[in-house]
Amino acid sequence: MGAQIAVVCGGGNIWRGRQGGKMDRVRADRMGMLATVMNAIALQDAFIAAGMDAVIMTAVPIQGVGQAYNRDEAIRHLENGKIVIFGAGTGSPYFTTDTTALLRAAEINADASLFAKNIDGVYTADPKKDPSAVKLDNITYDRIISERLGVIDLTAATFGLENKMTVLLFGLSDPENIVRAVSGENIGTLLTV
Secondary structure (H helix, E strand, O other): HHHHHHHEOOOOOOHHHHHHOOOOOOOOOHHHHHHHHHHHHHHHHHHHOOOOOEEEEOOOOOOOOHHHHHOHHHHHHOOOOOOOEEOOOOOOOOOHHHHHHHHHHHHHOOEEEEEEEOOEEEEEEOOOOOOOOOOOOOHHHHHHHHOOOOOOHHHHHHHHHHOOOOOOEEEEOOOHHHHHHOOOOOOOEEEEE
């Protein structure tokens, strides 16, 4: 479709230590970063098997797995038609995949930030708990922050607000939603300033 693609991998599908007991937060977050690298390897393999060229860049250097993250090199890979997969988050504990995604998008001058989540958009309440919850087509970062909606973390919301970034948040339950999002179809919820 002519789009340059960069992906920030999460690690939510792999057990994180602090959920299993009283593990130190920093060590648990480091485990989470490693989980994102494992997911990046799996994603790279899937892209290559589908005939696409993909490279992994990690915020924590892991020799033999991928390249250490470098903004200029990431942009060169994108310009050369490669898919860039970012692993290991920001490389620092206490920062989520949401924050990493917006940070990397800002660094590589991305035209759009697409957040594929386990929910199809932002709702007025938790739709699993409140059957009267209504899906919103648009929401501002100010509202996300003031109402602590939790659809993205507060650090990411503040970063998005300060850098005037637009995010399309949509559900990944239908894999075609990525194509719909890139094509500009009205799906999910648009997060704006």
